[in-house]
Amino acid sequence: MNTAKIHYERVPSWGYIGMTMLIAVLLTVVPVPEAIQYYWPDWITLVVFYWVLVLPAHLGVMFGWINGLIEDVITFSLLGQHALGKALIGTLAAIGHKKFRLFNFLQKIFLIFILQSINIAISAWTNHLAYGAPVFMQMWQPALTTALMWPVVSFLIDQLDPRYG
């Protein structure tokens, strides 16, 4: 699977972007067995990263922020808890999009691992400051699975786009 071949020059429809966001949110709240819940990837991060790389001129800070806010509302978290991290991911992806586009998929996996780790840290620290919640290593396991899901997710978003090729 060569995911470096994402068609960055296409103009996707807003409807399709919205649909991928919707599916990401749905996957976020779908009930998962207790055994894998600490490995459940952050689908919203993947979708945000993907679309910011495709449309860096249009999507960036606010796209990430809105996605994060939707996640906050849907998971009943503090308003802004996920929005802050997602806005940061949107910003960094938009700033570095020229470099990131040229990354091969291993480099992208590593990049997403870093970005998602920061995202989780922000969310965990917010929880810690607000409720004194403990911060422990298990919380960062989803960063790994999120990064590993990148090839699959980007491939699927590519292939299922009606305007693709």
Place this chain on the structure above:
Amino acid sequence: MPNHVFTLLYRFVFVAILTIALIILDHRTTYFDWTRSLLSNINTPFNTVLTVPVRMGTFFADYWPNETLRQRVEFLEIENQQLLAKVQKYDALEVEKNRLLVLFSASQARGDVSIKMARIIRTELQGPYDQRIVIDHGSRDQVKLYQPVIDSNGVIGQLSKISYNHSVVTVITDASHATPVEVLRNGLRAVARGTGSSQVLSIPFLSFQADIEVGDVLVTSGLGEVFPAGYPVAEVVSIQGLAGEPFLSIEARPFAEMNKVKNILLLDQPLLVRETAPPVDVEMFENARPDSAAADESPEPVESTEPTESGPQAVQAQ
């Protein structure tokens, strides 16, 4: 750096400041409760989609009754008989109790508890501070904040957020939740604190002399005025006394199976009058507690009845 990088960074800093303000306001105040309640309605289509498999299962089961279903009906009939028998005994006991209460001229006999049945839409048992269950009853069904929630086995939790057509239950295993309990065998009072794992409650602040054994059943004590007294909460599974520690480290397993139940019961207790309850002196509790360091690091949401600036209520109201 090129120009667009600065634009993006400025924009991010602006958004970040706004978001931090939003987090603080949402955490510290109640300004955003109505917004949250309104926004929360975007959950409705997701809830509908997520419950499709369950509803389809029920739909098909209705049209193709099979052996399992027949067995289930038989089982339920038998169980119903047994329950009816037990209820008769309960009625007799109730009469007996009221007679005794009058005899001892007790100030008030507890009224009957009315029960509402609700269905679970979603369970969120991921993180230690995200132990929540979403149910299909909301403000349109006249449910109230902090209403206790049980299943057929024991206490599940209390309502912590209410929207129009659904509400959120914070379960007793949430790390920010504490349930006032007593040991059924001898009435020893304790607090069952959530740990973040749906199978474990911890019982802090019991000294080595405390009369508690493995297998003891913990029931709600009725203190804290959220849970009515006498509902089963958990069973003690392990007691460890570590040298150098001032208290026993006790673990209990809740009776309610949070990740398996489909239907839950909402209790409506006539005694539950939060609006008129006198404010609890939180500082008095803090000082009276033997381990003040531990008390500082995790406030107990159940104990307080009035919203306070930094403490129990803030956790509940979010």
